[in-house]
Amino acid sequence: MHRILSGVRLLIPLCLLSVIAVGHAEEQVHLYNWSDYFAEDTLSGFQERTGIRPVLDVYDANDVLEAKLFAGSSGYDLIFPTARPFAARHIKAGLYLPLDKSKLPGLDKLDSDIMTSLAAIDPDNAHLVPYMWGTSGLGLNLEKVKAALGEDAELDTWGLIFDPEKAAKLAGCGISLLDDPTEVFSAALVYLGKDPNSLDKADLDAAAALIKAVHPHIRYFHSSQYISDLANGDLCVAHGYSGDVLQARERAEEAGKGVEVGYRIPREGAALWTDVMAIPKDAPNPTAAHAFIAYLLDPKVIAAASDYVFYANPNLAATPLIDGDLRGNPGIYPPAEVKQRLFVPAERGDAEIRNLNRLWTRLKTNR
Amino acid sequence: MTAPPTHSHRLSRLVNIGIPYLWLGLFFLLPFAIVLRITIAEPALAQPPYTALWEWVGDGMLQIQVNLQNFILIWEDDIYLAALLNSLWVAFICTVFCLLLGYPMAYAIATAPERRRMILLMLIILPFWTSFLIRVYAWIGILKTNGLLNNFLLWTGLIDTPLHILHTQSAVYIGVVYSYLPFMILPLYANLTRLDPTLLEAAADLGCRPFRAFLRVTLPLSMAGIVAGSMLVFIPVVGEFVIPDLLGSPGSLMVGKLLWTEFFSNKDWPLAASLAILLLALLVVPFVLMQRLQTRIEEGPA
Structure with missing residues (x-):
């Protein structure tokens, strides 16, 4: 503004x-x-x-x-x-x-x-x-996440978004996802222990079902707004790009309102782009x-x-x-053992991208 | 009787009629034809990202490609129909709210003393001096969890947990009604100032109470203004993209947003063009109906 x-x-x-x-x-x-x-x-x-x-x-x-x-x-x-x-x-x-x-x-x-x-x-x-x-991982409001899930909750997991129980507890302080089907589907797939670049119908359906289950707890899908919202304390979990989350951390420190932002690469794996x-x-x-x-x-x-x-x-x-x-x-x-868990997004054909995007519109609008 | 049309008369008539038609042809029909032409193409990995309409295939053979798959896809996939219906619904609700808010405001301005009218009108027009986008952004600052409205309500003690308004359908309604209210007020004001005040005096003389006089005299006479204002709000809101995108929830499915996805994320220009054409076709119906209603009002018995 x-x-x-x-x-x-x-x-x-x-x-x-x-x-x-x-x-x-x-x-x-x-x-x-x-x-x-x-x-x-x-x-x-x-x-x-x-x-x-x-x-x-x-x-x-x-x-x-x-x-x-x-x-x-x-x-x-x-x-x-x-x-x-x-x-x-x-x-x-x-x-x-x-x-x-x-x-x-x-x-x-x-x-x-x-x-x-x-x-x-x-x-x-x-x-x-x-x-x-950089990587696509989790931007967290450390204090609020710990308040919702307990002091020793695991923070380096996609479960913060995709486990419906945890997501329900975090929904009050706000969860956001990137508005990008490739990013969200690969995160959901890797959380399910599947190939993050899979285009297999059964895999995509499983990922879609997972996203659907936590959809009520997602505040919005956006690829840049989470930066200021994390910094202001308006969100507690954001699926975001590493540097953007760290910029939010810097802004939160400058604002000095006691908001502590952290970035975590989920242990299940994350996209390296x-x-x-x-x-x-x-x-x-x-x-x-x-x-x-x-x-x-x-x-x-x-x-x-x-x-x-x-x-x-x-x-x-x-x-x-x-x-x-x-x-x-x-x-x-990231240290070597973390780097091993990173994956590179695959190339996709036009028709595959369109299918994924249409599936995505359906998911976002809960249809 | 006027003199028989001279050469210069005919020329000036030609210019008078020609310019609007030229304008219409250049800025409506031509772009429309281009969009229509894209609807029957196929998306392609090229610049621009769709197939050519025709191709010389040698021996003087001209191959014309027409792809109707886009309209079939829109018909078969219920998400497009749902988006169209939802957009019409949102536009309808917003038009009703604009009318309910705008009519009393227009009425108050029209009946205010002449000197104050200009100031009041200025206040309606003043927000246009700021960019539309910035005004919508300002609503984010007002409506967000940590925003002005919530902080004010928390301070007054009316609520003890912040309200989630931003990124909900209510935020879209608020944003749209705020942005389009002047388009309702201005035509209504123009209409209401033209009303003959002696009609109301006559009604009062004949023992009609003010409220009844309003219902029987003012309201019917201002119908043309209501129709004009409603059209100015309804039609652009159906295709609105910016407000639902910035203020709405991920669940707010509107055709403008869907068009954006097809055009930008999918690079499927043909499908996006087909959606745009359907939207236009859909808007022509209420437009013609309202136009007809307006002509009937203007021609009808006074």
Whole structure:
């Protein structure tokens, strides 16, 4: 709310500025990224270094980005989709420009495990550069969860959401789920001890029955609202992205109202995802997009971004530059035994996604 | 008698009639044709994400592809019908609430002293100076568990546990009625100020009590305003997306939200287009009925 209002106040001078900018025909690069996904000085630093003015638009769901991309002429030079299933699909549809690797000298510092994994959807890593990675787990209001379930309740389990008894006790202080069928179904499947990427009808029906059973206890399905609600103490369990939950923890600390937010990777397993950078094939300024990727490959720049957004980055040269607290945080850099339990979302066909989405609409509306 | 139409007369008539038709053709019929064309395509992994209508297959053969699967799917899957009916129901409830709230307000403004009328009207229009989206966001701040309303009620001691209003159907009703109330008040006000006050004086002279005079004189005469206001509220609310998305519960199934899912999450433009066409077809019915009612009121015996 506050942000939007101040945004409006900013708008008027910004409009004037853009008129002036057009007058000067200043070089620009148009970025389309997730909300709250750069450090405060990432953009200004790029302008200082290159003289190119970055223009940022934000989204909070891959779907929104995808709709613009498929419609064509999006006007963006650089986008930040999730690798699977989104960027994988875009590569198949031929929506990306192949990278000119001679302009990206920092590529060799990237984690080879992640690059190998990405090569499965992007042969020779021709189109994608990883930006950040993270997990989808549980954001908790520690005090309220313990008050509802007891002081020594287990917190690292999807049971907080999918066990109807526990969910009923937590419903009063609020449970939220991501508004994303792939995320919720894989969480339900892994809780049931099944393959999280299963498309088997019996498995999906079992997962749907599980979600249906706890549906009355779910306050809402949303992919970004839980950040402020966790921070304000309006929710006690949120199915959310690791860095977003940790941002909520930071905001709660700043507010100083005694809300303590924690992030847990459920022991049953959780999704490990990678967000990547890609240049749309109709990008107006691909040269500037390359310059921006090269800038983000600078270990100092990406370490500062990780410090701010609480997500791990794939740049090995940046790891020692990251804040010690962050590097030691198992929610951001999970230890090896936790990492073993993480799974990578599978690629899906269009028809499979549509079926899943329609099943999802039915579930959300309780039909 | 007027002079026989000259050349310039005919030209000006052509322009006068032509411009509205050109407008209609350019901004309604053309987009409508594009949407209609997408309904008979198939979704595809391409840019744009649907199949072409025709294809040259060599030897001068033109292959035209028409896919009616979308309408069949909408017909067979009851969720779409349920969403349409639910949207109509929500729109109906909201129109009734807007009318019940808006009529007394419009009446009060119309009967207020001339000097104060302008100020009161300004107060109705003033919220439009802020973006619609921000006003809906503000309701989140008011209605949420930790929000203004709950904190106020807790402070007064009227309740001892916060009410869950946000993310329920009630929140949608509150948001919609709040947002669309001016669209009810303004046409009603315009209508009520035109009423001849001497009619009410005559009724009083003949011994009619004020309330009865209102029912027998004012209400029937303001029917045109009621119909216009109701249309202005009902029709946009059926397709409303923002308010149910921000304030509603996951269970609030509305056709606007379903359209969004088909368009964004499923990238199924053909199905989304088919839904949009059906929604339009469905809205034409009440629109024509109300239009007819309005003409009858205006032409009917005074």
